[in-house]
Every structure is written in C-alpha cells, then in structure tokens.
Amino acid sequence: xxxxxxxxxxxxxxxxxxxxxxxxxxxxxxxxxxxxxxxxxxxxxxxxxxxxxxxxxxxxxxxxxxxxxxxxxxxxxxxxxxxxxxxxxxxxxxxxxxxxxxxxxxxxxxxxxxxxxxxxxxxxxxxxxxxxxxxxxxxxxxxxxxxxxxxxxxxxxxxxxxxxxxxxxxxxxxxxxxxxxxxxxxxxxxxxxxxxxxxxxxxxxxxxxxxxxxxxxxxxxxxxxxxxxxxxxxxxxxxxxxxxxxxxxxxxxxxxxxxxxxxxxxxxxxxxxxxxxxxxxxxxxxxxxxxxxxxxxxxxxxxxxxxxxxxxxxxxxxxxxxxxxxxxxx
Amino acid sequence: xxxxxxxxxxxxxxxxxxxxxxxxxxxxxxxxxxxxxxxxxxxxxxxxxxxxxxxxxxxxxxxxxxxxxxxxxxxxxxxxxxxxxxxxxxxxxxxxxxxxxxxxxxxxxxxxxxxxxxxxxxxxxxxxxxxxxxxxxxxxxxxxxxxxxxxxxxxxxxxxxxxxxxxxxxxxxxxxxxxxxxxxxxxxxxxxxxxxxxxxxxxxxxxxxxxxxxxxxxxxxxxxxxxxxxxxxxxxxxxxxxxxxxxxxxxxxxxxxxxxxxxxxxxxxxxxxxxxxxxxxxxxxxxxxxxxxxxxxxxxxxxxxxxxxxxxxxxxxxxxxxxxxxxxxx
Numbered sequence: 083x084x085x086x087x088x089x090x091x092x093x094x095x096x097x098x099x100x101x102x103x104x105x106x107x108x109x110x111x112x113x114x115x116x117x118x119x120x121x122x123x124x125x126x127x128x129x130x131x132x133x134x135x136x137x138x139x140x141x142x143x144x145x146x147x148x149x150x151x152x153x154x155x156x157x158x159x160x161x162x163x164x165x166x167x168x169x170x171x172x173x174x175x176x177x178x179x180x181x182x183x184x185x186x187x188x189x190x191x192x193x194x195x196x197x198x199x200x201x202x203x204x205x206x207x208x209x210x211x212x213x214x215x216x217x218x219x220x221x222x223x224x225x226x227x228x229x230x231x232x233x234x235x236x237x238x239x240x241x242x243x244x245x246x247x248x249x250x251x252x253x254x255x256x257x258x259x260x261x262x263x264x265x266x267x268x269x270x271x272x273x274x275x276x277x278x279x280x281x282x283x284x285x286x287x288x289x290x291x292x293x294x295x296x297x298x299x300x301x302x303x304x305x306x307x308x309x310x311x312x313x314x315x316x317x318x319x320x321x322x323x324x325x326x327x328x329x330x331x332x333x334x335x336x337x338x339x340x341x342x343x344x345x346x347x348x349x350x351x352x353x354x355x356x357x358x359x360x361x362x363x364x365x366x367x368x369x370x371x372x373x374x375x376x377x378x379x380x381x382x383x384x385x386x387x388x389x390x391x392x393x394x395x396x397x398x399x400x401x402x403x404x405x406x407x408x409x410x411x412x
Numbered sequence: 413x414x415x416x417x418x419x420x421x422x423x424x425x426x427x428x429x430x431x432x433x434x435x436x437x438x439x440x441x442x443x444x445x446x447x448x449x450x451x452x453x454x455x456x457x458x459x460x461x462x463x464x465x466x467x468x469x470x471x472x473x474x475x476x477x478x479x480x481x482x483x484x485x486x487x488x489x490x491x492x493x494x495x496x497x498x499x500x501x502x503x504x505x506x507x508x509x510x511x512x513x514x515x516x517x518x519x520x521x522x523x524x525x526x527x528x529x530x531x532x533x534x535x536x537x538x539x540x541x542x543x544x545x546x547x548x549x550x551x552x553x554x555x556x557x558x559x560x561x562x563x564x565x566x567x568x569x570x571x572x573x574x575x576x577x578x579x580x581x582x583x584x585x586x587x588x589x590x591x592x593x594x595x596x597x598x599x600x601x602x603x604x605x606x607x608x609x610x611x612x613x614x615x616x617x618x619x620x621x622x623x624x625x626x627x628x629x630x631x632x633x634x635x636x637x638x639x640x641x642x643x644x645x646x647x648x649x650x651x652x653x654x655x656x657x658x659x660x661x662x663x664x665x666x667x668x669x670x671x672x673x674x675x676x677x678x679x680x681x682x683x684x685x686x687x688x689x690x691x692x693x694x695x696x697x698x699x700x701x702x703x704x705x706x707x708x709x710x711x712x713x714x715x716x717x718x719x720x721x722x723x724x725x726x727x728x729x730x731x732x733x734x735x736x737x738x739x740x741x742x
Binding site: 213214215216217272273274275276277278280281282305306308309310311312313314315316317319339340341342353356357360361 | 543544545546547602603604605606607608610611612635636638639640641642643644645646647649669670671672683686687690691
C-alpha cells in the first residue's frame, strides 16, 4: 500500500488537536508531504499549513486528500462526502484510517471507479500475505515494545528514523498501524490482518535490505495486554529485531481499556527479549523511551536517571531529549 | 456457528485416511452424529458407516452434508459440485473446512439462497467479535498447549471432554480450528479471525458457565512457533485456563514447516504458564500428553516414566492410556 504524495490534509470540522492527531502527526513528521490543509466551517484546529480549497491544492500538485481527523466512532461523516467526492473529481485519490471504509460509501466508490482513482482504507488490507517463515533476513531491524498500548511506540520509531536519516544513516520507518501508515504513506495495519498472517505480514513489511540498513518498525500493543498481546508477539517474531526499545508512560496506573496493572519494567524487558530471541538470538535492548508528558521536567529527569542506574541503558524522552543516545547504541 | 445434526459424511473420491481425516475424526469422536457416508467412484476410504445416497440419508434424518475430505490444495473439486447441489435440493445444509468457500461456488450459493439452506464455511467467521476484556469468567477451563503445531492438542482435548462426560462431569469441548468445528459441530476458527480479536473470540467461545463446568478448549500452534505464536498467545489469554496440558510429539526434530528446533519441555511449560497467569493467576499444569504413535510401546512407556519423574505430573498418551490420570488432577 503506497499512497501518492503530496497530500492535502482534510481537517473537516475537528474541534481539538486530539481529533486531528493523524493530520498533526503527518504535519509534524513529514511537512514536506503536505501542500495545505482543508478546513470546514466549525473547525477549530490549525496545522499551520496554507488553507487551500480542492482546486487550489490540485493546482499545487496534491495527489491525495488524506482524512486527518477522527470523529466520535471513527466514521466517515455524511457532511464530509461532498468534499471527498470533489477531491476525486479533481484528480486526487483519498486515504483514511477510519473504522468504516471509503469504499463502502456508494458515491465515493462509484466516483473512484468511474475516474480510475484509488481509495486507501489503511485499516484494512487486501494484500495476499504469506504465513511467516522465520528465516533470518539481511539488514538490521529495530522495534519499540511497550509496557502498554498507546505509550509512545510510534513516536519513538518515527523519532529514531528521522534522527538516523539526519545523521546520514540508512533507515526506513515501517508502519504497522493506521496512523503510522498515513504519516509515512505506506505500511500494513497488522491488527487488521487475519491472525495466521501476523508474523508473515511483518516479514513482508520489513524484507531483506542492505546489511547496514535499519528498518525502524512501529510497535503495537504489549505482551502484557490481555486484549492484544497476540498481535504484539506475532509482530516481534516477524520483526526479528536486532534492537528493542522499551516504551513506557510512568504515570499510568492500569493497562489501557482493561482493569489490569502494568508490568514491571524488568519483567517486561525479560519477556520481550525472550520472545525476540526466538527469531533473532542477537536481540538486545538499546534503550528505554519514556513518555513523560504528564510529569514535571524535574520529576521526569529524576525518574529517568534512576532507570539508567537500574538498567544500564540510555533512558530518554524522545520529545524532550531526542533519541540520539539510543542511536549511539546501534 | 452451530451446524445441524445428524450428518451425512461426504468422502468424495478420497484415496487414503489422511485425506479423509475430518470424516474419520467425526466418526471416531461422535459416531452418534453420523447417519452414513457418501462415497464417489474411486474412493478408497471406509469410515465403517452405512453407504447412503442423498435421498436415503435424508430419509434417515440427515440435516447436513459435511465434506469430510481434503484434496491437494484443500479446494472444492468441480466433480463434487453435483452431489453437493443435490444435497441442498434434498433439504440438507452443507459444511466444509476447505480453503475456498462453498459460498464462492455460484451454483451452490444460488441454490442455497433459493432454498433457504445454510452453507457453513467453518474456516471463515462472519461473527462480529469483541476485543478481549480479560475479565475473569465463572466456570473452569482447560487448555492443551504444545511444543509445536499438530502434535495432538485437538485429540487430547476431545479425549478429555469424552472421559469427563463419561464420568458424569460437566464438560464442553470448544473448537478453535476447522477440524474441531466439524467434529463437534460448533466453534470459531481463531486463526482466521482478525488479529485484534483473537483473545476476544476465545472469550466469546468459552463464556461464563456453572462453577463446576469445564470448558475443554482446543489448543492451537505453539508459543515457540515463529509463524503462529501470536495466535497461541491470544488463545491462552482469552482462554484464561485453570489447567494446562502440555502436548508433545517426541520424535519430531524441527518445528512443523520451518527450520527451527523444538523447545525444551521445561522451557515450554514455564513460558506457557507465565502467559496463562496474566489472565488467570491460578493457572497450573495438570499433565503432559505424549503423541507416541511413532514410538514402540516399550520406548514410549520408558520415555513417559522419565518425564513423570522429572516434572511430577501425570504423563499419558491419550490414545494408549486414556486421559483419566489427567482428569484426576482437575
């Protein structure tokens, strides 16, 4: 799945930045992908891009309108459809990561079919995927793993890719979830593949490469999350990571969405390492990434210093300190 | 998914018992489900049931024709279609666990729709499944886990259900794969669900029950198999087993289909126990089930005696000794 760039970011009538997190993510990580933003009446979010209508965006070369917002329920709202159809009529493809599919909206399907446009529903994959084979691939791979879901794995991976590229190293972010796919323009939403193919999907996503190239694979879930750990284990096995980075949000008191405590960091690292070593006996931890957004700067620094002493690994908040010290470990 | 009984077993033109393993499995575990068998010219397998044509089977009450064979590729052969349509026309449903779907054969789909018959493609589920919630359910659950795929987990589970029912205990086999579904008439093929729903599918399959009721859940894969371990982990978490049974085939030198060694039994039990205790801290091993079909009787007994000493658990081959000693542990 490769989405054509550049993009026009559709902010619709989003009320806050959380609702527009896909758009803000693309703007933050890949401003060069974005020619502008399209906002409807009532929109209260600004990505800091030029406000363009569809004709103007097309004139500036926009190839895809990306739905950068999620409303309650994550559905395509009826009052968005006119703008989406207009984008198709003006020669753009559409991309979205919502629960329902662009291709399930009859007028969009019919218009796209008639004009030969593509509708990218990145949550869903139609690719014929292989079963994982476990064979060692050429090239290096890094995978963030987490104590929980939604604790900073995608941010960490994107920060590592960006810093490595800035240092002139060979690195490619490999998206495994819908936001990561829309941010990077390619990938497979592995929580949406058929269970038998989780590991095989990741093997396909991060194939053989140059010996000094790093695939920086987006992590998903947690081996300790009772809803999603199967996805995480298949991802680890398919990734066959050389380097793991533990991601953790220290203020959280329960696993996301369930009444379960978070695992201890040592226990979490031990189990992830055991899983990773099945398909790559050389796997090791290269660092710990802390999402300290809800802590004071002083508290965060003290906490991270303590972890460094305990685990003998670089501990950073990618947002506050960057990931340079983790990259030194690779 | 609940398939109407009794069945007419369709053996088609199967050349050997392996090709007819679904039919022989149903016949072995549930002879009371079977009114007869339907064999085409060239069939060399006999399940020991009356040979019936479709009209005769219908007259004896058959409600479903079950495709009990898999040819090379696991597809619905063109020369079977006439018999399958005839079954629909005579008032039977169809059930199959092949790769391609009954509903993808136009004449079968059209005939079933016209007559209001059901086509059960048990590899595929259309059910809307929930994400796992990890909440402790009432009732007891047993799950066989394996050092590898295809080492006796389904056989062990069916043997335990049967023996418990014969002892007047409350037990239900819960099928998680296509053969188990066809043998028992119900279940969810969990390797075919979307990855996010593995644990939730198993929670749905083995819901709250009487406090003294045992769900005997069919195991799948192995935590040490690089292709399928994600399915296994989600299954373990969703099952929240009180009792685990380790299944092992001692003569195997590599994991099925890949170039990986089998794990050691102690290592395998430790990792499965750690996984199970996430959703059920009371989980423990109740025994070891050895598939010794390829060993001599004397070798098998010596090997099992050695394991009993090492692990302090009952060790049986369900086919040779039955599973009574495992049930005593529950």
